[in-house]
Amino acid sequence: xxxxxxxxxxxxxxxxxxxxxxxxxxxxxxxxxxxxxxxxxxxxxxxxxxxxxxxxxxxxxxxxxxxxxxxxxxxxxxxxxxxxxxxxxxxxxxxxxxxxxxxxxxxxxxxxxxxxxxxxxxxxxxxxxxxxxxxxxxxxxxxxxxxxxxxxxxxxxxxxxxxxxxxxxxxxxxxxxxxxxxxxxxxxxxxxxxxxxxxxxxxxxxxxxxxxxxxxxxxxxxxxxxxxxxxxxxx
Amino acid sequence: xxxxxxxxxxxxxxxxxxxxxxxxxxxxxxxxxxxxxxxxxxxxxxxxxxxxxxxxxxxxxxxxxxxxxxxxxxxxxxxxxxxxxxxxxxxxxxxxxxxxxxxxxxxxxxxxxxxxxxxxxxxxxxxxxxxxxxxxxxxxxxxxxxxxxxxxxxxxxxxxxxxxxxxxxxxxxxxxxxxxxxxxxxxxxxxxxxxxxxxxxxxxxxxxxxxxxxxxxxxxxxxxxxxxxxxxxxx
Numbered sequence: 268x269x270x271x272x273x274x275x276x277x278x279x280x281x282x283x284x285x286x287x288x289x290x291x292x293x294x295x296x297x298x299x300x301x302x303x304x305x306x307x308x309x310x311x312x313x314x315x316x317x318x319x320x321x322x323x324x325x326x327x328x329x330x331x332x333x334x335x336x337x338x339x340x341x342x343x344x345x346x347x348x349x350x351x352x353x354x355x356x357x358x359x360x361x362x363x364x365x366x367x368x369x370x371x372x373x374x375x376x377x378x379x380x381x382x383x384x385x386x387x388x389x390x391x392x393x394x395x396x397x398x399x400x401x402x403x404x405x406x407x408x409x410x411x412x413x414x415x416x417x418x419x420x421x422x423x424x425x426x427x428x429x430x431x432x433x434x435x436x437x438x439x440x441x442x443x444x445x446x447x448x449x450x451x452x453x454x455x456x457x458x459x460x461x462x463x464x465x466x467x468x469x470x471x472x473x474x475x476x477x478x479x480x481x482x483x484x485x486x487x488x489x490x491x492x493x494x495x496x497x498x499x500x501x502x
Numbered sequence: 503x504x505x506x507x508x509x510x511x512x513x514x515x516x517x518x519x520x521x522x523x524x525x526x527x528x529x530x531x532x533x534x535x536x537x538x539x540x541x542x543x544x545x546x547x548x549x550x551x552x553x554x555x556x557x558x559x560x561x562x563x564x565x566x567x568x569x570x571x572x573x574x575x576x577x578x579x580x581x582x583x584x585x586x587x588x589x590x591x592x593x594x595x596x597x598x599x600x601x602x603x604x605x606x607x608x609x610x611x612x613x614x615x616x617x618x619x620x621x622x623x624x625x626x627x628x629x630x631x632x633x634x635x636x637x638x639x640x641x642x643x644x645x646x647x648x649x650x651x652x653x654x655x656x657x658x659x660x661x662x663x664x665x666x667x668x669x670x671x672x673x674x675x676x677x678x679x680x681x682x683x684x685x686x687x688x689x690x691x692x693x694x695x696x697x698x699x700x701x702x703x704x705x706x707x708x709x710x711x712x713x714x715x716x717x718x719x720x721x722x723x724x725x726x727x728x729x730x731x732x733x734x735x736x737x
Contacts, residue, residue, distance in 0.1 A: 308559075311566050315550040324543075324598070325591055331546050331573050338570030341563070356560055363559070 286480065287473040291404040295470030297351060299399075299407075300344050301358035302366075302460060302467070303414060306392060307341035308359070309366045310334075317381040326378075329423050333385065340414035347410045362460065369456040373449055379431055383442050383499060384449055386424045390495045391453045394488045402474035429500040443501045450492050454485060521715065522708040526639040530705030532586060534634075534642075535579050536593035537601075537695060537702070538649060541627060542576035543594070544601045545569070552616040561613075564658050568620065575649035582645045597695065604691040608684055614666055618677050618734060619684055621659045625730045626688045629723045637709035664735040678736045685727050689720060 289295065311334045318330035345355040373388075375381040393415045400408045432439040461468045475481045496502060524530065546569045553565035580590040608623075610616040628650045635643045667674040696703045710716045731737060 308563060308566060311570075312550070312553075312562070315547070315569075318547075324595065327547070328543060328576070328590075331543060332577065334550075335546070335570040335573030338566050339574070342567065355563075360559065 286476045295466040302362040304344040305359040305362040307337045311337040320378045365460045382424045387449045399474035432500045521711045530701040537597045539579040540594040540597040542572045546572040555613045600695045617659045622684045634709035667735045
């Protein structure tokens with residue numbers, strides 16, 4: 268199976284079984300930057316809203332730092348789009364509905380739910396983008412990896428959640444259900460985005476090889492989600 | 503009048519008429535970083551709250567970028583305090599009440615008020631810190647100037663406000679009153695902070711030379727405030 272040399276706009280994926288490489292001018296690249304950029308801005312506002320439940324100034328500062336890191340990443344994507352002659356607004360707006368729907372369907376009601384969502388949702392997003400990064404042209408992959416770089420801010424989440432669930436079995440049960448819901452909604456919305464945006468489906472298909480590859484990709488994300496839940500003591 | 507060589511903890515300002523230089527271990531330096539740091543975190547949350555009134559995604563992005571710049575500055579101060587063996591939380595908390603009071607007393611009720619407050623309040627803060635920066639040891643002054651560096655994000659404010667007040671005389675009148683209120687509340691709260699924190703008063707006194715110097719400092723801030731109002735078309 269030919270895995271390289273697919274051209275940007277005319278590429279057809281006809282049952283390819285091996286992961287391919289996406290060309291730098293594939294229209295899915297701009298959409299990928301667009302969905303990443305809207306993800307950053309929506310995560311920014313979500314983190315700040317959720318910080319209203321933060322019990323201490325230290326927690327408020329930690330949430331603000333994470334939110335600021337999202338905006339710094341947004342600016343990297345804005346610059347990458349500008350280099351391609353594209354305006355970040357027109358490219359991100361098509362993804363607003365799906366990402367807003369994700370947040371609306373997973374509104375946390377306690378500070379512990381805030382913390383688990385912060386950790387789990389960021390991890391899911393990072394997994395997804397890393398899964399496809401290997402098929403992106405080097406320069407595009409570098410941008411994707413830069414905006415998904417560990418900010419080191421989420422470690423405070425682990426210690427707070429681990430301490431709480433160790434001493435409260437009821438809280439632990441509720442947070443395990445919460446984690447499952449976060450995963451389910453993320454997969455639902457990711458599939459919705461892919462179904463609506465042909466150029467993204469094509470990009471992910473090229474990255475995964477074929478439909479079986481996409482299924483395997485979601486399976487691997489589920490495994491890593493379970494590992495993250497275990498890190499939080501939710502097992 | 504001796505204007506250099508004042509020692510950190512034993513310095514007395516006895517009617518000095520020429521601006522002096524503060525030593526690097528003056529206790530006012532830690533407090534200065536503390537009030538700056540709380541200013542950044544409180545500006546961060548204020549900008550994000552006010553962004554709820556933003557009419558477009560572009561405006562929401564601009565507000566988020568400004569907020570993120572505040573947090574980046576916060577982190578510079580946090581690191582500077584860590585280098586001095588101080589924890590940012592204990593150093594900033596004493597200033598929470600005064601800065602929260604400032605924001606509570608100047609809650610904008612329209613998007614135009616949000617924009618004017620963003621521009622005017624940031625300008626006032628920058629003026630104040632720049633006024634005293636020349637009296638700080640080089641390394642402290644560098645930190646202060648870094649966290650007050652123009653982020654370039656507030657230019658969008660000028661064009662939106664200028665366009666609006668050019669076509670709406672009633673809005674212009676209301677925004678001129680709003681600007682005066684922002685100035686008045688800022689001076690009230692700044693004086694409150696100085697009155698509560700002896701080490702800061704001493705630092706500002708050293709920077710200004712004497713009480714007449716402080717009065718002149720506030721006069722210059724007022725002049726620059728008027729210039730900013732004029733830039734916004736509010737004259």
